Amino acid sequence: MHLGLRNEAGAAGTGPGDTAGGPRRTGQVGDARYGGAGICRWPPCERFRSILVRHVRRFPRFGGGSLFTGVVWGGYQLEVAFKPAVLTTAPPAAHFAEHQEVLEAFREGAAKLAGLHDTVLFCSLQDPAAPCPAGYNTSKVGRGAPNPDPGSCRTCETRTCVFGAQSVSLWSAAGRIELTVPKYSLADGDAQPAGSSLKRVRRSVERTLTHLDECVLLHQKTAELVGAELFGVVEGADVREERVRSARETAKRPVGGFVLDGFQSGVMDQALRAQLIAAVTAELPRDKPRLVLGVGRPDQVLSCVEGGVDLFEGFFPFVATERGCALCFRFAMEPDPESAGTRLPTLGPSHLHSVSREGNIAAASVSLAVLPHRYRDDLRPLVVGCGCYCCRNHSRAYLHHLLVTKELLAGVLLMLHNVSHYSSFFSSVREALATDRLETLKSVVLG
Amino acid sequence: FSGRAIAGAPLVLRILAECPVSKARACDMTLPHCTVNTPVFMPVGTQGTMKGVTAEQLENLGCQICLGNTYHLGMRPGPELIEKAKGLHGFMNWRRSLLTDSGGFQMVSLVELSQVTEEGVKFRSPYDNKEILLSPEQSIAIQNSLGSDIMMQLDDVVSSTVTGPRVEEAMRRSIRWLDRCIAANRNPESQNLFAIIQGGLNSELRHICLEEMTKRDVPGFAIGGLSGGEEKDDFWKMVTLSTDHLPREKPRYLMGVGYAVDLVVCVALGCDMFDCVFPTRTARFGSALVPWGSLQLKHKQYAKDFQPIDPECTCPTCRRHSRAYLHALLKCDTAALHHITIHNISYQLSLMQSVRQSIIDGCFPQFVRAFMDRMFPSREQYPRWAVDALASVGITLN
Numbered sequence: 001m002h003l004g005l006r007n008e009a010g011a012a013g014t015g016p017g018d019t020a021g022g023p024r025r026t027g028q029v030g031d032a033r034y035g036g037a038g039i040c041r042w043p044p045c046e047r048f049r050s051i052l053v054r055h056v057r058r059f060p061r062f063g064g065g066s067l068f069t070g071v072v073w074g075g076y077q078l079e080v081a082f083k084p085a086v087l088t089t090a091p092p093a094a095h096f097a098e099h100q101e102v103l104e105a106f107r108e109g110a111a112k113l114a115g116l117h118d119t120v121l122f123c124s125l126q127d128p129a130a131p132c133p134a135g136y137n138t139s140k141v142g143r144g145a146p147n148p149d150p151g152s153c154r155t156c157e158t159r160t161c162v163f164g165a166q167s168v169s170l171w172s173a174a175g176r177i178e179l180t181v182p183k184y185s186l187a188d189g190d191a192q193p194a195g196s197s198l199k200r201v202r203r204s205v206e207r208t209l210t211h212l213d214e215c216v217l218l219h220q221k222t223a224e225l226v227g228a229e230l231f232g233v234v235e236g237a238d239v240r241e242e243r244v245r246s247a248r249e250t251a252k253r254p255v256g257g258f259v260l261d262g263f264q265s266g267v268m269d270q271a272l273r274a275q276l277i278a279a280v281t282a283e284l285p286r287d288k289p290r291l292v293l294g295v296g297r298p299d300q301v302l303s304c305v306e307g308g309v310d311l312f313e314g315f316f317p318f319v320a321t322e323r324g325c326a327l328c329f330r331f332a333m334e335p336d337p338e339s340a341g342t343r344l345p346t347l348g349p350s351h352l353h354s355v356s357r358e359g360n361i362a363a364a365s366v367s368l369a370v371l372p373h374r375y376r377d378d379l380r381p382l383v384v385g386c387g388c389y390c391c392r393n394h395s396r397a398y399l400h401h402l403l404v405t406k407e408l409l410a411g412v413l414l415m416l417h418n419v420s421h422y423s424s425f426f427s428s429v430r431e432a433l434a435t436d437r438l439e440t441l442k443s444v445v446l447g
Numbered sequence: 448f449s450g451r452a453i454a455g456a457p458l459v460l461r462i463l464a465e466c467p468v469s470k471a472r473a474c475d476m477t478l479p480h481c482t483v484n485t486p487v488f489m490p491v492g493t494q495g496t497m498k499g500v501t502a503e504q505l506e507n508l509g510c511q512i513c514l515g516n517t518y519h520l521g522m523r524p525g526p527e528l529i530e531k532a533k534g535l536h537g538f539m540n541w542r543r544s545l546l547t548d549s550g551g552f553q554m555v556s557l558v559e560l561s562q563v564t565e566e567g568v569k570f571r572s573p574y575d576n577k578e579i580l581l582s583p584e585q586s587i588a589i590q591n592s593l594g595s596d597i598m599m600q601l602d603d604v605v606s607s608t609v610t611g612p613r614v615e616e617a618m619r620r621s622i623r624w625l626d627r628c629i630a631a632n633r634n635p636e637s638q639n640l641f642a643i644i645q646g647g648l649n650s651e652l653r654h655i656c657l658e659e660m661t662k663r664d665v666p667g668f669a670i671g672g673l674s675g676g677e678e679k680d681d682f683w684k685m686v687t688l689s690t691d692h693l694p695r696e697k698p699r700y701l702m703g704v705g706y707a708v709d710l711v712v713c714v715a716l717g718c719d720m721f722d723c724v725f726p727t728r729t730a731r732f733g734s735a736l737v738p739w740g741s742l743q744l745k746h747k748q749y750a751k752d753f754q755p756i757d758p759e760c761t762c763p764t765c766r767r768h769s770r771a772y773l774h775a776l777l778k779c780d781t782a783a784l785h786h787i788t789i790h791n792i793s794y795q796l797s798l799m800q801s802v803r804q805s806i807i808d809g810c811f812p813q814f815v816r817a818f819m820d821r822m823f824p825s826r827e828q829y830p831r832w833a834v835d836a837l838a839s840v841g842i843t844l845n
Binding site for chain 2: 099101102105106113114115376377379389393394395397398400401402404405407408409411412413
């Protein structure tokens with residue numbers, strides 16, 4: 001994968017300095033039609049979290065954690081390298097060291113080892129499907145460390161959170177990092193929870209920048225990383241001045257893109273997130289992609305897109321699948337650009353949710369659980385009109401049966417649908433941006 | 448989706464080639480949903496699904512017929528719903544052929560306190576604790592709703608390790624139940640009912656059963672009551688005895704046989720169809736089947752082994768993934784099981800295709816020798832029973 005994509009990018013003649021012209025493009029990391037990045041997990045250090053690779057891959061998903069950091073391609077290169085892709089989420093990593101050796105022996109990169117050599121690899125640290133509040137640390141390594149405060153993180157009820165004690169030593173083992181290309185970990189972010197003292201936030205921003213500078217140096221020295229991109233992490237918790245400072249300073253470094261950390265769903269509320277993201281992206285160069293970690297719900301995605309975000313982690317379909325749910329939120333806009341902005345699409349009878357004052361989407365309209373008895377003999381597809389494999393070939397009744405009998409195929413089919421649905425949503429987002437109809441899309445999604 | 452049955456007889460067997468040495472034959476068996484090439488291994492998709500493998504994946508692997516399980520499906524989701532969904536084909540969206548077993552085996556093996564009477568098998572549903580009777584009529588009714596291309600009669604199943612009068616009782620009852628099943632079949636034009644030869648490990652009883660059941664005009668016969676832990680020496684003798692007395696022009700289905708060696712030997716003994724949960728079940732323990740045995744992918748030795756499971760295998764798993772990757776994946780994700788399941792199904796299907804081709808090409812005995820040579824490190828390790836069984840049909844392993 002590594003070599004192939006490098007050649008492709010080279011052939012396309014784009015480089016970090018090019019400005020992306022035309023309307024803003026968004027690409028979901030993990031867009032099933034447009035390629036994307038992969039995620040492989042790396043156990044977070046006690047204080048620091050690195051950007052890991054996020055795999056976009058064919059279902060069934062790749063798990064197994066500790067595949068290491070791969071290399072990141074700039075946003076425009078992502079578009080060039082787009083291929084039909086795949087989505088995956090890695091569960092918490094526990095076997096970091098073992099896999100590191102394996103990758104070293106393999107010498108051809110994480111993506112190829114995982115059979116994902118035709119996708120782009122983006123490395124981040126945290127598993128967004130098991131997000132935990134920023135700065136939350138335990139000293140346990142590996143799975144089995146339950147989240148002591150499940151209420152703090154909506155998606156954490158059944159998953160264990162992993163915070164490794166593989167801390168700075170990993171980073172300071174510069175020799176190890178240099179050994180193999182796929183083993184390079186990208187920029188670090190030291191996240192502080194909202195509400196932290198100003199002093200702590202300032203220090204975390206500093207630390208993040210210092211670490212980034214180290215990474216930049218290493219990156220420049222390492223031959224195997226030529227053609228790979230480094231993303232810088234913007235921190236700053238909920239302190240506006242620090243956010244702006246972090247953004248400005250990070251933008252001065254030779255990075256290929258930016259990761260906006262500390263904005264995860266459940267960590268920060270929508271209104272504040274929107275404000276801070278706008279403030280951050282105002283400081284960032286137009287021609288470099290911005291990725292936000294841990295945001296997946298469609299209304300929140302739209303809010304981030306409005307704020308200038310390009311890339312999202314694709315964990316949301318996975319989380320739905322794990323709950324036995326099929327994504328069903330609406331995102332279809334009328335295809336005729338002539339009618340853009342002139343009238344709202346009519347809402348069908350299946351549009352049954354309510355919209356709260358902040359414009360949040362009601363949970364019931366985002367996905368439907370297939371286990372309830374009423375679907376037992378419902379021979380319709382999960383979502384009428386959906387073109388995914390599951391909806392073209394199977395009924396709710398069959399899915400229901402698979403869930404009741406706890407068959408493995410349930411997850412396979414649900415994931416196929418959920419990835420497809422989510423990807424199509426992102427296509428809609430891009431279409432809306434290209435035709436200046438984001439408001440229309442918002443009203444369709446929110447209802 | 449809606450399937451289309453081929454008009455006319457629901458089963459037509461065309462014998463393409465017969466091995467001049469052994470009793471092996473290669474046939475085309477035309478069923479309502481599609482033609483099946485034999486010898487054939489039928490993967491088991493118990494609850495209307497092949498353990499995580501989609502219908503499309505299964506089709507792409509070249510599977511032409513697979514099994515559904517009447518007991519499980521009869522419990523959940525039940526025959527009415529499946530009938531409403533256009534049969535099991537419609538419910539799981541499988542276009543090709545389906546075989547359903549009668550449910551008898553599951554009941555005696557899975558359900559505690561099941562009680563066999565002349566009426567049928569009485570048991571308690573594990574799901575709602577109600578008492579249920581599975582009679583021949585009831586079994587066929589369910590299978591009629593499932594709409595499978597081949598249905599199995601309800602037989603009185605006894606373990607092959609049982610001896611004494613129970614064996615004869617079961618054999619005779621199975622004959623009577625066969626007649627009741629034939630009478631109960633609502634769809635004789637579109638669904639085939641196979642008889643199941645019983646008689647345990649007793650030649651006399653087997654003879655009687657064969658004689659009686661072959662008097663009935665059923666489109667195919669299964670050899671049952673074997674592959675249940677009996678000595679292999681006894682096993683193969685009952686198989687060959689059965690095929691000696693089954694009509695040439697009807698298919699022979701040996702139930703529950705699935706290890707590679709067993710498949711090859713039993714083809715030599717004259718069997719056409721096989722089923723077994725082994726390949727899919729062993730996949731879920733991380734065991735990958737290969738021509739020289741099996742790889743236990745959980746073992747450390749595969750951690751840095753970057754070859755595919757079988758470098759010569761063309762299945763999707765072997766084309767894209769390595770042993771090292773699967774080894775790592777096995778530790779933490781069910782995805783690994785899917786990959787290995789796909790490989791194992793592919794292995795079994797490819798094996799049978801090779802067997803079939805060698806019969807057609809007239810070199811089946813050579814194929815058997817090469818197969819055994821690959822599978823076992825030395826001649827001394829060839830299983831005695833296999834050597835004897837093959838010798839009995841003229842294939843010597845020198």
